[in-house]
Amino acid sequence: MPRFLLLLLLLLFRPSLSEYLFKSTQIAYDQTGAVATGEALEITFAFKPWNFNLTFGDLIYVRMPRFSTSTYAQGSEGGSAGSNIAMDSVQLGPSTIWKASWTEGTWCAGCSNPYNSSLLTLQLRDVNAIVRRTLHTVTVYKSNGIKSYCGHPMNSQKIMIGTNASGTDQYMSVENSPLVGNGCQDKSSCSLHGTCDYCYNTCICDEGYGNPSTEIYDYVRIDCGERTCPAGKSIGSLPTSSTSAHPLKECSDNGICDRQVGQCACFDGWEGLSCDRRVCPNKCSGHGICASMREQSGMSNAFPLSRNVTHRGYGTRPETRNTTAWDADFMYSCVCDSSWPVGLDHGEFQAAEWHGADCSLKRCPGGDDPMTAANETDCNGKQAENSLETGKPGNGCYVECSNRGTCIYEEGIGRCKCFQGFLGEDCGTMSEFGMNFGEWFDPAWDE
Ligand SMILES: *[C@@H]1O[C@H](CO)[C@@H](O)[C@H](O)[C@H]1NC(C)=O
Ligand SMILES: *[C@@H]1O[C@H](CO)[C@@H](O)[C@H](O)[C@H]1NC(C)=O
Ligand SMILES: *[C@@H]1O[C@H](CO)[C@@H](O)[C@H](O)[C@H]1NC(C)=O
Ligand SMILES: *[C@@H]1O[C@H](CO)[C@@H](O)[C@H](O)[C@H]1NC(C)=O
Ligand SMILES: *[C@@H]1O[C@H](CO)[C@@H](O)[C@H](O)[C@H]1NC(C)=O
Ligand SMILES: *[C@@H]1O[C@H](CO)[C@@H](O)[C@H](O)[C@H]1NC(C)=O
DSSP states (O other), X not given: OOHHHHHHHHHHTOXXXXXXXXXXXXXXXXXXXXXXXXOOOOEEEEEEEOSOOBOTTOEEEEEOTTEEOOTTOSSSSOOOOXXXXXXXXXXXXXXXXXXXXXXXXXXXXXXXXXTTTOEEEXXXXXXXXXXXXXXXXXXXXXXXXXXXXXXXXXXXXXXXXEESXXXXXXXXXXXXXXXXXXXXXXGGXXXXXXXXXXXXXXXXXXTTSOOTTTOOOXXXXXXXXXXXXOEEXXXXXXXXXXXXXXXXXXXXXXXXXXXXXXEEEEOTTEESTTXXXXXXXXXXXXXXXXXXXXXXXXXXXXXXXXXXXXXXXXXXXXXXXXXXXXXXXXXXXXXXXXXXXXXXXXXXXXXXXXXXXXXXXXXXXXXXXXXXXXXXXXXBTOBOTTOSOBBOTTOBOOOBGGGSEEEEEETTEEEEEEOTTEESTTSOEEOTTSSOSSSSOOHHHHO
């Protein structure tokens, strides 16, 4: 056999630590799994010394993290150091064969390993040796007052066993050491959607089921058995102080939470995961985009027009432009399309082609008034409607029907009805005959 194979086999079948120490190690409590946390326990150990015999005076160490004799190790997170129990003062059976001492572990407030170093030391007092590979059972009575601090949850520090009789200072974990304490068994073990707080026997639900530190919810099932819904600002909530209003609520109070799936069913007029967005009217009629106030405050073509496209802090005073109104991400409205550029700069117009709250109206053609010397379409220096800002040189005013006709909408499309004497689809042409040849301008008739 090649040498490396031999080596491999040796490695694979190398006796493991547990074969050196004990086998059939078990720990049990008088009322396994149903013990109120903080209640004194009767603890039973079983073990077989494996490759060594025990003789008079030999010691077996049982490291019992989270176990304490402290009277405060119950029901609450508060703790304190308990007391040690001197050798031969621990009440146990069979006391003809064993005696024991208890070393109380260190209490540490707020740490994850309270009483980590608690130790039960068994000593063989029988003059007869204990022969290897025989099973021994020791019961430590309730009267010693040893308790499990806040229960013994899964994945907590393991109970370890070692001995000075084995010639090694190593420990192995007790093979079968069940949980101690009620945990959350009476709360469907948190429905697999939470972790159990053994100190309080309560569930800390996972996110989506009512996690108290990451979620806002109106209702949570104590057993984490139902979903929560996304939260948003509640529009209909009264202020609770001069600086706080519109608290976060599930579905923003604009919908009903479906707790089976954790999704909001929004009332009419609201949308978004937490129903926190106003629906834009008629989906902006297909002629505009639906944008929030925050978004619009940075758009140079949103009304009222503003050339300054830095974030304006919608709803705030100019000196605190970087602050934001509470509904900046909540209120939505249409920013309508336009075949010409809209804004206050050169080449832009102070009106959009499509308008109306739902962008359903298409503006009439327009142009300069043919009867005046002034250039009505010049918006240089002209203050935009409802705005604090004015048009730059080359900025255009949109003059519908050139001021020489009325804009009439038919199914949303505006067409100029020119006054007498004016022609063209924008009424910008003067009739040679001083009158127009049709009440309505219509390109089809014109040809
Ligand atoms: C343990 O005791 C048995 C029985 O007396 C004996 O046969 C064995 O050699 C001892 N083993 C050790 C490791 O001392
Ligand atoms: C708990 O105590 C053991 C020794 O008793 C030590 O090896 C281990 O690191 C301790 N664990 C923590 C989390 O302090
Ligand atoms: C283990 O320690 C005890 C107490 O010190 C001692 O009486 C005993 O002889 C020791 N056993 C071994 C095998 O060293
Ligand atoms: C935009 O407004 C801010 C605040 O008033 C001002 O400091 C900034 O200069 C303005 N920017 C432009 C391009 O007008
Ligand atoms: C907003 O602007 C004011 C004045 O410039 C400044 O003092 C404040 O720190 C700014 N706040 C934030 C959140 O940027
Ligand atoms: C009128 O003003 C507009 C916008 O500034 C400009 O584009 C256009 O050339 C001007 N028309 C005349 C005849 O000056």
